[in-house]
Amino acid sequence: MKRRFLISHIEKMGCELSREGGKHSVYANRRKKKVASIPRHREIDDNLARQIFKDLGIPKP
Numbered sequence: 001m002k003r004r005f006l007i008s009h010i011e012k013m014g015c016e017l018s019r020e021g022g023k024h025s026v027y028a029n030r031r032k033k034k035v036a037s038i039p040r041h042r043e044i045d046d047n048l049a050r051q052i053f054k055d056l057g058i059p060k061p
Helices: 003-012 046-056
Strands: 016-020 024-029 034-039
Touching: 003 024, 003 034, 003 046, 034 046
Parallel strands: none
Antiparallel strands: 016 024, 024 034
């Protein structure tokens, strides 16, 4: 999955960029009080994308 598509989906679901790390961006779902880090790669493995959605408490696209 493309990183750009993943980020646009989680932002549509109400998650916000919390902070930028060295090699990751950290997004937070403030309503559910959940946090996930997203690596800065152009392509993100589908299994990792599913885990990010699960960690943030949002459905898959």
